[in-house]
Amino acid sequence: MTSATPASVTVRAPAKINLHLGVGAPRADGFHPLLTVYHAIGIYDDVTVRPADSWSLALEPAPYVDAADVPLGDDNIVFRAATLLAGLHGRPAHAEVVIRKDIPVAGGMAGGSADAAAALVALDRLWGVETSDEDLFRLAAELGSDVPFALMGGNALGTGRGEVVESVRGGDVTRWWVVVTAHEGLSTPSVYRHFDALRPDASAQPAPPHRLVAFLADPVEAIAGLLHNDLQDAALDLRPELRDVLAAGERAGALAGIVSGSGPTCVFLCGSGDHAREVAAGLDGAGEVVLTANGPVAGAHLVDY
Template sequence: MSAVTVRAPAKINLHLGVGAARPDGFHPVTTVYHAVGLCDDLTATPADDWGVCMSAPDWFDASVLPADGANIVDRAAALLAAHHGIPATGLVSVVKAIPVAGGMAGGSADAAAALVALDRLWDAGTTDEDLLGIAAQLGSDVPFALLGGTALGTGRGDVVEPVTDEATWWWVVVPSAQGLSTPAVYRHFDEMFPDAAAEPRHPNALLAALASGDPRRLALALHNDLEAPAVDLRPDLGELLDRGRDAGALRGLVSGSGPTCVFLCESADHARDVAATLERAHPQVLVANGPVAGAHLVEYA
């Protein structure tokens, strides 16, 4: 088998409800995942040994890229190989475009891409059910990165059910040069909301807004329980959300645990206008639409 290239998308959480920490330390979540057109490309090439390399655009802080051997791609390969009782071999190259440590599940996208690419490279024939099971072992966002589109996530976010979403939504995405620790945000959530309900609320309003296809209705329904602790830890994120609204966005939202912020717009032209305004104060501003497909093979002509 020759080289295999797989593309996997970033995600944003249109709704992220968080429950109180359980005795095992994990928080139950109810979320609506949404895959957007910021994607990492992973290429797996046959080889007798194993190796992973990563590259990223100039605006990335290369210091936050995982070290050799510590990448989630390494873990994905090890789990898939163990599932089939075969050695993990191949040279894997990841070209990053999803912000790292930005609340957009770039690592999860890479893991999903690795599972799809290596399954094809090794001619392993892994069933969809088994692939999703391995994905769930790698992280709560990885099963969604396989599926893409828009989906309801429950449990730890790893139980994923597709949601009908026939509209095209336009987003302005503003990464942050400084990362924000997901565990720190969850700890701060516990401190700020000691009486949080055991189970998070269901996103009924959000699902109805998606079905309507109305961006203004969707703007009113966007919700993130981690936004308050993220902004409390990083007040500059609150200032950015204000700037986005002043620039004309329908709504600004911290993506997942942050620090990337996303802004819903009415159309592609509206998104470009908002992005142009935000670019005056921010070195990197991206425009993306969704929903898009999950991890999928890239065919070159």
């Protein structure tokens, strides 16, 4: 007996930060080899899907998210995710979809990837197609380098162009972060191009972050000096005002600060929830929005309202 189609399905997926982001010289296919330590934090996008006779996509942005920055046509990654999943199962990509977006746009926190991962899980449940984990991760990798991690969550080592993910230790140790968003996003391709200009001698393969992975489950002070981002110099060169944000985080008492991914969001490691709130208060006005979050958190998962 076929189960009834649910009236709606909501799936939540987290933002990511890179505790380590090593970048190699471009490969023959144009992608950069990455060696990264992903960390999922408690800033989320929710994707809600409902049965429909056609496709529709709407956005409910947080007050600090500019709706104009999110395309809602065929170029939205959620539409691409739906098309791939529907194609795998030989069915039409029909659904009414609403994205509740709290992850900053073009902020280096993989908000689009979170939406794609959430859509894959939500539509799989809505359509009752029971996609295997292997196929979900294969579709996720086709959609983008960060999408497989958005499915997995927690802490993970990412290789290839970031799409090959393996869970690593430290998942039972909570870390606290302050997140400072910028008034204007940064294009990821432009940051990579600038990295290539600044680092024409980049190695074919980035060095592995052995010490960071070894210390992930240790006290927070053990990892504070090990946060690293090969794209940070390129992001700071393109947006020099981010240096002031990082300096402000240091003055506010953060244990460490780093540009998140390709930027321009900056994230600051703190010793506790109370410490994060103190640092956030000291950073008020340093960016468009100052948020606190903990991690690691789960990847894309069903939400019951």
